[in-house]
Amino acid sequence: MTDLEDAVACLSTEEFIAGVEAAASRFDAAVYPQRELPADDWAVLAEAGVLLPVLPAAYGGRESHTEMCRVVEVLAEQNLAVAVYTAIVTGLALRPVVLWAEEEARREVLPRFAGPLAPTAGFASTEPGCGSAMSGLATTFEEVEGGYRIRGRKHWQALSATASWWVVVAKRDSGGRREYGWFVVERADGFHTSQRYDALGLKVIDYGVNEVDAFVPAHRRINVGAGSLSSMVDVYLSGRAMFGALASGFLRRIAREARAYADARRIGRSPLSAIGFVRHRLQAIDGAHAVCEALSHHVRTRLDLTSDLTPAFSAVQAVKIVAAELMVSSANHYQQLAGGEGYRSGSPTNIAAQAFLDSRVFTIFDGTNDLLSQQLAQHCLDGSGGRSLSAFLAAWPPTASAVSAHGLDLRFLDVELGQEHLVLAGRAIAYTFAVGCVLRWAAETGADAGRARTAVEFLRADIDRVRVDFGLMERLGGNA
Numbered sequence: 001m002t003d004l005e006d007a008v009a010c011l012s013t014e015e016f017i018a019g020v021e022a023a024a025s026r027f028d029a030a031v032y033p034q035r036e037l038p039a040d041d042w043a044v045l046a047e048a049g050v051l052l053p054v055l056p057a058a059y060g061g062r063e064s065h066t067e068m069c070r071v072v073e074v075l076a077e078q079n080l081a082v083a084v085y086t087a088i089v090t091g092l093a094l095r096p097v098v099l100w101a102e103e104e105a106r107r108e109v110l111p112r113f114a115g116p117l118a119p120t121a122g123f124a125s126t127e128p129g130c131g132s133a134m135s136g137l138a139t140t141f142e143e144v145e146g147g148y149r150i151r152g153r154k155h156w157q158a159l160s161a162t163a164s165w166w167v168v169v170a171k172r173d174s175g176g177r178r179e180y181g182w183f184v185v186e187r188a189d190g191f192h193t194s195q196r197y198d199a200l201g202l203k204v205i206d207y208g209v210n211e212v213d214a215f216v217p218a219h220r221r222i223n224v225g226a227g228s229l230s231s232m233v234d235v236y237l238s239g240r241a242m243f244g245a246l247a248s249g250f251l252r253r254i255a256r257e258a259r260a261y262a263d264a265r266r267i268g269r270s271p272l273s274a275i276g277f278v279r280h281r282l283q284a285i286d287g288a289h290a291v292c293e294a295l296s297h298h299v300r301t302r303l304d305l306t307s308d309l310t311p312a313f314s315a316v317q318a319v320k321i322v323a324a325e326l327m328v329s330s331a332n333h334y335q336q337l338a339g340g341e342g343y344r345s346g347s348p349t350n351i352a353a354q355a356f357l358d359s360r361v362f363t364i365f366d367g368t369n370d371l372l373s374q375q376l377a378q379h380c381l382d383g384s385g386g387r388s389l390s391a392f393l394a395a396w397p398p399t400a401s402a403v404s405a406h407g408l409d410l411r412f413l414d415v416e417l418g419q420e421h422l423v424l425a426g427r428a429i430a431y432t433f434a435v436g437c438v439l440r441w442a443a444e445t446g447a448d449a450g451r452a453r454t455a456v457e458f459l460r461a462d463i464d465r466v467r468v469d470f471g472l473m474e475r476l477g478g479n480a
């Protein structure tokens, strides 16, 4: 064990999180530069132990689902981009190695991440011709002596040019059958960044195009889901589940700062916050914050990032959909009420511009919200056993309590559902799931009843908006 592992291993969760909080404070989004994270700053985070919760105790880690979530939430309050950076390394890249790799690969890779000089790791799925639909995957693998040859091109990977280790997905088509393979690839094996992207936000993370022409030793193939896409779903769920913590930390900051800005800014003789509609925007942000706190509570208390998440498919999809929508809408409210100052990078009075740019991508990456909504609705339809969708949702454990407690009338979903309806229906299902999360969060944490009521009212309005969109589609006849 290194000194760091020794020192951090014996801390209680509260002591450990306090150390992460202390390290996180130096990344405050109000002052931290908008540039790629320097290695020295990554070392500060590694030294505070941000990677340890995902690592097994046998490799110097703390092996803790709760701490994985709490680390990301703490970081997101200080700096959303730094939190995403950390979540990529822990939730997306290291977790599949911990859960699914052979012992030899775990022994080779994981101890490097337990020390203060930990490298970084990324997750390579998306390709120029393959984002939402895996059928377009063009990266291939073939068996060669001693291992596998992987060839292809990936893009948009977080940490494209800087991560030393990669989890890469490739395909093998033979005899009319497609097999997917997951591999742990070291950059030196043949992972090369040919172009850098200039992303709109999340500037601490580098992105680009990555050429893969790598030999990977046999023991570094990850045996996830035995090669079929449907059973490999777990690999894509962990990042989405962490949206609960990311959104909760981010919105705690946005809610606090939006209110402070509105109280401090004078419009004529009165504060901005005296304007009725400004108060409505602030209430929307507060409601979103409460919802995401409830989603985060759900992930922390009902899911487990240290085991297979596939059984929690529907909950995870719903968490991602709702958290991402509320982050984007709240950042939009905040920027709007900050006026021209909210359009300034580096404004001394607010972080609205950065918050907007950093959060905007949340409905796009890790599976676009539209696709995930469609999948969620289809999942419910497949499980409905011939019942109408509204009857199914009234009885289905993830949504039943919300439907009965608030008398939600979801019968507008009981029509023939085209693709466009499925996307909207998935959203309504996700919002209904979130209502249930708020109810449980309020009951289990003693959260303020007024906050919970506000959160539920905004979610009900979101469901009503889906109902209105169903009517709109019917009137427009569906074809643009």
Ligand SMILES: Cc1cc2nc3c(=O)[nH]c(=O)nc-3n(C[C@H](O)[C@H](O)[C@H](O)COP(=O)(O)OP(=O)(O)OC[C@H]3O[C@@H](n4cnc5c(N)ncnc54)[C@H](O)[C@@H]3O)c2cc1C
Residues within 6 Å of the ligand: 088, 122, 123, 124, 125, 126, 130, 131, 132, 133, 155, 156, 157, 158, 199, 202, 361, 364, 365, 366, 367, 368, 370, 371, 374, 423
């Ligand atoms: C900042 C950032 C970070 C990223 N990080 C990573 C990473 O670390 N690793 C990695 O492998 N990838 C990463 N990605 C890639 C990301 O996951 C993909 O961009 C995303 O999955 C969407 O794929 P695409 O860009 O090819 O969009 P497309 O598949 O071309 O989809 C474009 C749009 O079409 C619409 N659409 C698609 N399907 C449907 C549907 N069924 N219903 C309704 N509308 C639909 C949606 O509006 C969607 O946004 C990142 C991307 C960004 C921008």
